[in-house]
Amino acid sequence: TVINRLDYTPPAWLVPQIALDFALSLDATRVLSVLSVERNPANPAPTLRLNGDGIAARSVNVDGQPHNDWRMDGADLLIDLPGEAHTVTIETVVNPTANTQLSGLYASGGMLCTQCEAEGFRRITFFPDRPDVLSVYTVKMAGDKQKFPILLSNGNPVASGEGEDGTHWAEWHDPWPKPSYLFALVAGDLVASRDSFTTRSGRKVDLAIYVRAGDEARTDHAMRSLIASMEWDEEVYGREYDLDLFNIVAVSDFNAGAMENKGLNVFNTRYILADPETATDGDYDAVEGVVAHEYFHNWSGNRVTCRDWFQLSLKEGFTVLRDQQFSADRGSAPVKRIEDVRILRAAQFPEDSGPLAHPIRPDSYQEISNFYTATVYNKGAEVIRMMTVLAGPERFRKGTDLYFDRHDGEAATCEDFVKAIEDGAGLDLTQFRRWYQQAGTPRVDVAVAHAGDTVTLTLKQTVPPTPGQPDKQPMVIPLRTALFDRATGKHDGEHLIVLAEAEQSFSFSGHATPPVLSINRGFSAPVAIASPVSNEDLVFLAAHDDDPFARYEAMQQLVVQHLVSAVRGELSPAQRDAGRKAIGEAFAAVLADGALDDLMRGELVILPGESYLHEQLAPVDPGKVRAEREDLKRWLGETLKAEWTTLHDRCSAVPYSLDAAARGARKLKTQALVYLAPAAPTEAARRARAQYDAATNMTDRQGALMVLAGLDVPERAVALADFHQRFAGNMLVIDKWFSLQAGSLHPDALAHVQALAGHPDFTLNNPNRVRALYMAAAANPGVFHDASGAGYRMIADLILQLDPINGNVAARFVPPLGRWKKIEPARAALMRAELERIAAQPGLSRDVREQVSKSLEG
Numbered sequence: 012t013v014i015n016r017l018d019y020t021p022p023a024w025l026v027p028q029i030a031l032d033f034a035l036s037l038d039a040t041r042v043l044s045v046l047s048v049e050r051n052p053a054n055p056a057p058t059l060r061l062n063g064d065g066i067a068a069r070s071v072n073v074d075g076q077p078h079n080d081w082r083m084d085g086a087d088l089l090i091d092l093p094g095e096a097h098t099v100t101i102e103t104v105v106n107p108t109a110n111t112q113l114s115g116l117y118a119s120g121g122m123l124c125t126q127c128e129a130e131g132f133r134r135i136t137f138f139p140d141r142p143d144v145l146s147v148y149t150v151k152m153a154g155d156k157q158k159f160p161i162l163l164s165n166g167n168p169v170a171s172g173e174g175e176d177g178t179h180w181a182e183w184h185d186p187w188p189k190p191s192y193l194f195a196l197v198a199g200d201l202v203a204s205r206d207s208f209t210t211r212s213g214r215k216v217d218l219a220i221y222v223r224a225g226d227e228a229r230t231d232h233a234m235r236s237l238i239a240s241m242e243w244d245e246e247v248y249g250r251e252y253d254l255d256l257f258n259i260v261a262v263s264d265f266n267a268g269a270m271e272n273k274g275l276n277v278f279n280t281r282y283i284l285a286d287p288e289t290a291t292d293g294d295y296d297a298v299e300g301v302v303a304h305e306y307f308h309n310w311s312g313n314r315v316t317c318r319d320w321f322q323l324s325l326k327e328g329f330t331v332l333r334d335q336q337f338s339a340d341r342g343s344a345p346v347k348r349i350e351d352v353r354i355l356r357a358a359q360f361p362e363d364s365g366p367l368a369h370p371i372r373p374d375s376y377q378e379i380s381n382f383y384t385a386t387v388y389n390k391g392a393e394v395i396r397m398m399t400v401l402a403g404p405e406r407f408r409k410g411t412d413l414y415f416d417r418h419d420g421e422a423a424t425c426e427d428f429v430k431a432i433e434d435g436a437g438l439d440l441t442q443f444r445r446w447y448q449q450a451g452t453p454r455v456d457v458a459v460a461h462a463g464d465t466v467t468l469t470l471k472q473t474v475p476p477t478p479g480q481p482d483k484q485p486m487v488i489p490l491r492t493a494l495f496d497r498a499t500g501k502h503d504g505e506h507l508i509v510l511a512e513a514e515q516s517f518s519f520s521g522h523a524t525p526p527v528l529s530i531n532r533g534f535s536a537p538v539a540i541a542s543p544v545s546n547e548d549l550v551f552l553a554a555h556d557d558d559p560f561a562r563y564e565a566m567q568q569l570v571v572q573h574l575v576s577a578v579r580g581e582l583s584p585a586q587r588d589a590g591r592k593a594i595g596e597a598f599a600a601v602l603a604d605g606a607l608d609d610l611m612r613g614e615l616v617i618l619p620g621e622s623y624l625h626e627q628l629a630p631v632d633p634g635k636v637r638a639e640r641e642d643l644k645r646w647l648g649e650t651l652k653a654e655w656t657t658l659h660d661r662c663s664a665v666p667y668s669l670d671a672a673a674r675g676a677r678k679l680k681t682q683a684l685v686y687l688a689p690a691a692p693t694e695a696a697r698r699a700r701a702q703y704d705a706a707t708n709m710t711d712r713q714g715a716l717m718v719l720a721g722l723d724v725p726e727r728a729v730a731l732a733d734f735h736q737r738f739a740g741n742m743l744v745i746d747k748w749f750s751l752q753a754g755s756l757h758p759d760a761l762a763h764v765q766a767l768a769g770h771p772d773f774t775l776n777n778p779n780r781v782r783a784l785y786m787a788a789a790a791n792p793g794v795f796h797d798a799s800g801a802g803y804r805m806i807a808d809l810i811l812q813l814d815p816i817n818g819n820v821a822a823r824f825v826p827p828l829g830r831w832k833k834i835e836p837a838r839a840a841l842m843r844a845e846l847e848r849i850a851a852q853p854g855l856s857r858d859v860r861e862q863v864s865k866s867l868e869g
């Protein structure tokens with residue numbers, strides 16, 4: 012069944028209070044739920060609909076009396092009630108150990124925990140499981156003291172005590188009304204790292220991060236990140252924390268990254284645990300970003316929540332923007348921007364151009380779990396970022412203040428957010444709202460004309476057709492632009508061009524000679540720019556642009572133009588030489604530029620990713636893209652061999668620390684090996700082995716192992732075996748061991764993945780492990796797009812095997828197959844055949860069914 016956004020109706024009954032009572036057990040937890048229900052004046056109707064999923068009511072009481080006058084409608088329990096208010100009591104029993112879907116109440120390594128967003132609460136008890144029903148929760152739980160010494164829920168602890176037969180109990184109360192998706196319960200044998208934070212109005216908040224015994228030494232970075240987030244949200248958005256304690260629990264078995272349950276965030280261990288030996292610099296950043304993200308949800312998500320799931324980007328897009336801004340402030344803002352754009356292009360652009368394209372506020376869905384996408388999250392953040400560009404920071408802040416003020420305690424809509432920004436910031440966003448309605452990445456074609464002292468830019472926008480949206484209206488596209496004088500290497504100030512029509516011209520005087528155009532600086536709009544810039548101008552911008560993002564962009568464009576033409580077979584030998592020469596010059600300049608910091612230098616020398624290159628080509632021959640990209644790498648490795656080896660030596664001498672200079676050195680150290688590997692494999696292997704052996708930290712070790720994993724050298728097997736043995740028992744590091752092999756450039760990587768599926772450490776029951784092996788494989792064109800079709804078959808087999816265990820995670824593997832239309836015909840037919848094979852399977856989860864059927868239609 013399809014749920015449509017425009018069919019929204021308010022709930023007939025509200026639930027101002029709920030009291031839950033859990034008798035905890037790993038395989039039969041009894042749940043008693045007491046709901047105080049009140050008729051909703053906004054939509055009064057007699058039937059109380061309580062959603063359920065895979066549960067049965069043991070008993071139903073209304074106003075203290077056994078009640079038999081209820082009925083099931085599918086999985087939902089319906090009761091017709093007269094009058095205005097009642098107490099409804101329902102008893103259910105759930106088996107957490109049998110819950111392999113990890114939604115609702117489940118067991119993970121002997122502990123009990125919950126994941127309720129989006130629709131997991133209905134797998135615990137019958138309830139109006141929709142985000143516009145807000146309740147005050149009181150939660151009592153009792154269980155074996157030995158198995159579950161720690162008993163946690165949302166809000167504050169109010170009472171606890173001893174029970175019979177070695178049990179104990181605890182009661183929690185959360186004063187803030189919340190929707191059911193924010194409910195959480197954790198019971199288990201955990202230890203806490205503790206700290207505290209005092210808010211600017213003087214509230215002392217006790218902070219705790221709960222982990223398994225032995226992991227507490229790896230929580231420092233998460234704790235520091237949490238405290239920094241609390242400070243930052245006060246300073247930058249004026250948002251204070253609102254309870255006396257804030258708990259985080261880290262869980263090994265988790266479908267997503269983390270969850271913002273009120274006062275009790277639950278995290279995938281990979282976004283909490285970090286120390287230098289086991290976590291890379293990238294992992295440190297991810298911990299900081301996700302801790303901040305979940306903390307920021309306390310206002311953008313919890314205090315102001317979503318009216319319905321079509322509004323998901325209201326909380327996710329805004330919260331991603333907030334965590335991006337936070338991380339930019341904590342480290343290098345330009346590098347953070349480049350990373351965020353790289354993620355958008357690698358993950359969201361393909362979504363926007365494929366059969367699963369949807370607006371950041373979707374119009375319909377079958378399974379909401381399928382809409383926790385890069386579009387809703389990352390493009391959603393870009394859309395709000397454009398508002399910050401249009402308004403400027405001060406006015407934007409007026410808008411968010413008004414938003415929080417106006418909608419505190421409410422379940423709001425994206426429209427409410429836009430209206431608040433309009434009113435508070437004093438913007439007219441009438442046409443801008445199309446960003447919420449239209450899917451697809453807009454393309455802007457740029458033509459530059461010069462006459463006299465005037466430059467005229469003529470911009471043409473096209474928003475491509477997407478499923479269900481054949482015709483598009485022009486978007487509002489803010490483009491930060493500068494015009495550089497070739498002679499001075501300077502520009503005359505940045506202009507904000509706001510393109511709002513299908514075609515529009517903008518003129519600038521005072522340019523006696525034709526300037527060099529720098530457009531969409533800072534990636535001010537999430538669009539694809541098509542402008543005819545010569546290699547010479549790109550080399551100029553790569554060296555001179557004062558916007559660091561624009562410098563990176565010029566490097567990328569230089570390489571993209573070259574590789575795309577090469578893959579298309581459009582380059583004569585002379586043109587190939589000229590293109591390479593320009594790229595080589597730009598690289599040499601970046602490597603030699605003493606004014607650049609190493610973190611930024613590291614970004615500038617990363618070649619555009621294969622998935623982004625695929626986006627520039629239709630149809631794509633993934634084999635050719637791989638071959639051309641690798642050959643360019645080999646050429647750069649050869650041409651700049653002396654520079655790479657000098658760089659590797661220089662960076663290897665920098666001691667470990669978390670400061671930017673040392674991090675930059677680590678990044679470049681492995682980059683140098685990446686270029687040396689195809690050019691001088693023996694030398695690269697020797698250096699990688701030395702880097703591996705000398706490593707005091709995971710960044711160096713993983714970088715070296717990554718390079719070795721891609722080479723056919725004797726050091727490869729030795730290092731892989733050492734790594735596995737050295738980190739045996741550390742789940743997160745063993746995940747890296749799987750990922751590195753599945754993502755490697757080794758010619759036999761597909762066979763390696765197939766063999767690793769049978770490794771004793773592999774299991775389909777742990778989402779991190781499944782993703783470590785198979786997401787890395789699906790994202791590695793050398794594996795996934797193997798011309799035989801064996802990669803496609805492997806992923807389809809995985810989907811079929813995993814679906815009965817965990818449909819939510821299984822469905823995440825469908826989009827790679829769904830890109831068949833963009834791929835050259837022979838592979839496309841093989842991909843489509845695998846989708847059809849999946850579709851023919853009876854009893855698929857709603858998650859996989861929706862993704863597969865849309866992928867076949869697209």
Ligand code: ARG
Binds near residue numbers: 268271
């Ligand atoms: N709200 C969580 C976050 O972004 C993610 C929840 C994921 N749920 C899901 N069904 N995929 O922080």
Ligand code: ZN
Binds near residue numbers: 308
């Ligand atoms: Zn979120």
